[in-house]
Amino acid sequence: MGTVRVALDPGSARFASSSFPGLSLVQGTAFPVFSLAFDGTSTERAYWKVPLLSYGSGNITCTVEWYADTASSGGVTWETALAAITPNVDTTDVETKSFATANTATDTHLGTTGQRVHTVDVTISNLDSVTAGDVVWLRVSRLPADAGDTMTGDAMLLGLTLAYSDS
Incomplete structure (x- = not known):
């Protein structure tokens, strides 16, 4: 049993x-x-198309690498959601496909230094029936209206890493 890691820029x-x-x-x-500058007052979203090669089973972990543009305290709530299509099998229209229920995680700024790099893992358990070889769209959002998102200013997304089991 191995872990597959996919880095998203x-x-x-x-x-x-x-x-x-x-x-x-x-x-x-x-x-x-x-980086991508996610606003501190309104929800903003970015999307990636990711082939899930060698996916085996279980949840997918999305590690969000970020830093605060100007703040040195507070929390940031990140949301992820997947939409999966199995090529040559699914009859779903790619232009109207919807996302599975989102998963969230809140990370707290470690303080004292602005622009300090942080990571937080979002466990994606709502997998949209993903199977090996699926074409998957990943949506990542910052949720500044969430009670846990108390950090002022932009959260700067440096990158993402998806990790999942190949068996």
Whole structure:
């Protein structure tokens, strides 16, 4: 039994026509930092199309790598949702497919230093009947209206990692 890991770059995200995070490129002292800036007052979403090769069974863990743009305290609530289609089997219309029920996790800023990198794992248990080889769309949102999301300012998404069992 092995674990498959799939890294998702913020540069490969896609966006709906509204309610999307801003693109941010900061010229750091030693290297540029590219991220998606999720607002602290309204829900914004980004989407990735991911082939789930070698998926075996069980939940999928989505590790969200992020930092606070200006804050040094508070919580951030992240939401993930999947939509899966099995090619050559499902009769679902790809343009009207809906997402399974979302899963959430709240992470608390560790304080003192703004722009400190954090990670939080969102356990995706609502899998939309995913099977190996499915074409999967992943939706990631920040939920600033959630009671646990108390951090002011933008949450900067640096990347995502999906992890799942291959057996």
